[in-house]
Amino acid sequence: MRLSPDEMIFWQHGFFKLNGTIVFTWALMLVLTVGSKLITRTLSTDLNWSRWQNLLEIIVTGIEKQIEDVGLSQPRTYVCFLGTLFLFVASASLGTVIPGFEPPTGSLSTTAALALCVLVAVPFFGIKDQGLGGYLRSYMEPTIIMLPFNIISEVSRTLALAVRLFGNMMSGTMILAILLTITPFIFPIVMNALGLLTGMVQAYIFSILAAVYIAAATRGRKAASP
Secondary structure (H helix, E strand, C coil), rough: CCCCHHHCEEECCCEEEHHHHHHHEEEEEHHHHHHHHHHCCCCCCCCCCCCCHHHHHHHHHHHHHHHHHHHHCHHHHHHHHHHHHHHHHHHHHHHHHHHCCCCCHCHHHHHHHHHHHHHHHHHHHHHHHHHHHHHHHHHCCCCHHHHHHHHHHHHHHHHHHHHHHHHHHHEEEHHHHHHHHHHCCCHHHHHHHHHHHHHHHHHHHHHHHHHHHHHHHHHHHHHCCC
């Protein structure tokens, strides 16, 4: 059993490789894109909603409520980014029930890319909320001595996000691989079920942490400035 989709090589030409991480990532993005188009193509404002629209309303409302609870006063501004993060990580975990599919979040390159998205989104929303000058001044609060420490904090928490998600997702795969060699019948089924639960929890934690970082870059720093 492979511990990472990076080990699956579909095509290689010299230095260039098309591994499982790339294939499964793009396949998952395609499914999410097509699925969103199909679900939203017949949205209605009448009282007679389809079951898909009911499900969509529940998911979007739940995500907006969580974003608001974190401290962001206008959740619809952030729901596209944070909701996409949650749905991608959650769908990657749910995809494990499909034979032959391996979640791309089991690769450090994927979790690093997701963490980099958060790294870019934090200053983006911070600048959008405070302006470029206001956001840059927040790195020098309360004194200019804090500038290098605030920069190190931005980079270190991005690294922590990537390693945290990778470690939690990889640990389940490693335990399942060990159990397959010891008890190849009962325990792997139980671990697969626990893996689905773990994946959903990690999707929630990753999205909430991203929301907390964005809230710190907008509301928190703005309130701290004189």
